[in-house]
Each structure stands twice: as structure tokens, then as C-alpha cells.
Amino acid sequence: MKNDAAYATIRLSSLLRPLPNNEVCLIVSGYTDALLEGVIEAMPEQDQTFDLVYLNEQGQETTAQLNEEFVVVTDEMTRWLAAQQLASRYLIMTNTRTLHTTEERLKNQLDDLRAMAQIRRDALKKDRAAQAAKGGQKAKGPSKATKKSSRSGSVSSKNTRAKPQERQDPTDAALAKPADLVNKPAADAQTSISNKAVAAPQINAEDHNTDLFLNT
Structure with missing residues (x-):
């Protein structure tokens, strides 16, 4: 037919x-x-x-x-x-x-300027949101583990201050034997304690199958 x-x-x-x-x-x-x-x-x-x-x-x-x-x-x-x-x-x-256009494409109505402007606006909003999220993570400051370590270090420092030696009564010194004065060990003036630093945890910032195809 x-x-x-x-x-x-x-x-x-x-x-x-x-x-x-x-x-x-x-x-x-x-x-x-x-x-x-x-x-x-x-x-x-x-x-x-x-x-x-x-x-x-x-x-x-x-x-x-x-x-x-x-x-x-x-x-x-x-x-x-x-x-x-x-x-x-x-x-x-x-x-x-790489969003852009040319005067020639606009004159020949090959590009839709308003549609491209909307695409650009959406991309800018996405970038701004990503920057805000990144800034929020930085503003959180040190972690609780770091703060706790810092406070522990302060307490340890206070506890390691040497107590002042008591002044000896002149009368007792006069009564002490010379041998006792020579052999009596001197009192340690200060006790040194090394504080181990606690490292803060790191914060990280940021088919179509078609019957057209035989192989790709």
C-alpha cells in the first residue's frame, strides 16, 4: 500500500x-x-x-x-x-x-538571558550556603576534650606550687647538735610535674540508556 x-x-x-x-x-x-x-x-x-x-x-x-x-x-x-x-x-x-553568553547569541535569540540569570542565581545561593556551613564549623571553637585538658593543666599547676618552708625557732636551732644540722637533708623547694598535652580532634570543613547506543 x-x-x-x-x-x-x-x-x-x-x-x-x-x-x-x-x-x-x-x-x-x-x-x-x-x-x-x-x-x-x-x-x-x-x-x-x-x-x-x-x-x-x-x-x-x-x-x-x-x-x-x-x-x-x-x-x-x-x-x-x-x-x-x-x-x-x-x-x-x-x-x-563556565556560565556565559555573547552579544551575538543574544541578538540571534540563541540564549535565554533570564533563564541563564536564574541558573546563575541558583549557583550563587548554593555557594553562599556552602560558605556559611563552613564558617559555622570554624565558629564552634575548641572541643570539650581540649577545654577539659586545659582546665586540668591549670589545676595541676596550682597543686604543684611549693609550700613555703616553716621558719625554725632560734631556740630550737641553738639546741640542735652540729651533727644533726650537717646530716639533715634539705627540703625540696618545688615538685615538678609534667602535664601531657591532649590533642584536639580535627574538624573537617567541608541514564538514560538508549537503544541508540551500540557501545561507548
């Missing part, structure tokens, strides 16, 4: 290869879902594959071998593709902290 309806098709490789390598990752990972939802209508070409080099979500270059497919060109597919391109770009720029 012949279908008289005319429609345009394009190979998947011809659709993806011309795109910037930082605008592809979500197209590849979301392709199967788009097929299931009817956003994309496509059929594999028998025994045909192609290699695609692109940046993954973390901005790292990767190579995937994909099935070649014939894709029906529709307005819905075109809108989906454009949306995934932009989302891929913003995701990688966010993960790699």
Missing part, C-alpha cells in the same frame, strides 16, 4: 553531527523517551551506524557509536531538538562553572 502523504526525512547523523558538541548530551540520553512519547518518529537504517563525538554532562569529551536512523522532520521534533540543545548547553556550563 502506497502512502501518498509527503513528508521530509533526515538521517540522524546529519541531524546531530553539525551541532556544537556541548549541545548534544541530552539529545542522546533523551532520544528513546522522545520516541516513546511520539515526539520523534524514526526508523533505523539496516546495518548502519555512526560515531558521534560530544561533551557529556560533566563537560568531558566522549565518543558514542549510534544506530543510523531516518528521522521524520516535524515542527514538534524541531522544537524538542532546540530545547534539548539549550538545556545541554546550560547543564554543562553549570557543572563546569
Whole structure:
């Protein structure tokens, strides 16, 4: 049965290869879902594959071998593709902290300035929260173990002070035998006690699997 309806098709490789390598990752990972939802209508070409080099979500270059497919060109597919391109770009720029745009991209409406501003705002809030958490840990001060050790050291120091020697009555000294005075050991003036330091504990501050893939 012949279908008289005319429609345009394009190979998947011809659709993806011309795109910037930082605008592809979500197209590849979301392709199967788009097929299931009817956003994309496509059929594999028998025994045909192609290699695609692109940046993954973390901005790292990767190579995937994909099935070649014939894709029906529709307005819905075109809108989906454009949306995934932009989302891929913003995701990688966010993960790699390289968010920026150009005058040319803004004039040609390739970037959504307000969407990018929101992404930047969210990133700044996340950084501020991380800094506040780090500062809170430092403000806690020394641990209880350290304070207890410090107090123990103070008490030990007080206890080691030598008591003053009692003054001898002159009358007793006069009555003492010379031999007794010579052989009588002198009293220790001070007792030394070494306090062991207690170290304070350290506080540390801070798939989509798609039927497109044959192997990666």
C-alpha cells in the first residue's frame, strides 16, 4: 500500500553531527523517551551506524557509536531538538562553572538571558550556603576534650606550687647538735610535674540508556 502523504526525512547523523558538541548530551540520553512519547518518529537504517563525538554532562569529551536512523522532520521534533540543545548547553556550563553568553547569541535569540540569570542565581545561593556551613564549623571553637585538658593543666599547676618552708625557732636551732644540722637533708623547694598535652580532634570543613547506543 502506497502512502501518498509527503513528508521530509533526515538521517540522524546529519541531524546531530553539525551541532556544537556541548549541545548534544541530552539529545542522546533523551532520544528513546522522545520516541516513546511520539515526539520523534524514526526508523533505523539496516546495518548502519555512526560515531558521534560530544561533551557529556560533566563537560568531558566522549565518543558514542549510534544506530543510523531516518528521522521524520516535524515542527514538534524541531522544537524538542532546540530545547534539548539549550538545556545541554546550560547543564554543562553549570557543572563546569563556565556560565556565559555573547552579544551575538543574544541578538540571534540563541540564549535565554533570564533563564541563564536564574541558573546563575541558583549557583550563587548554593555557594553562599556552602560558605556559611563552613564558617559555622570554624565558629564552634575548641572541643570539650581540649577545654577539659586545659582546665586540668591549670589545676595541676596550682597543686604543684611549693609550700613555703616553716621558719625554725632560734631556740630550737641553738639546741640542735652540729651533727644533726650537717646530716639533715634539705627540703625540696618545688615538685615538678609534667602535664601531657591532649590533642584536639580535627574538624573537617567541608541514564538514560538508549537503544541508540551500540557501545561507548
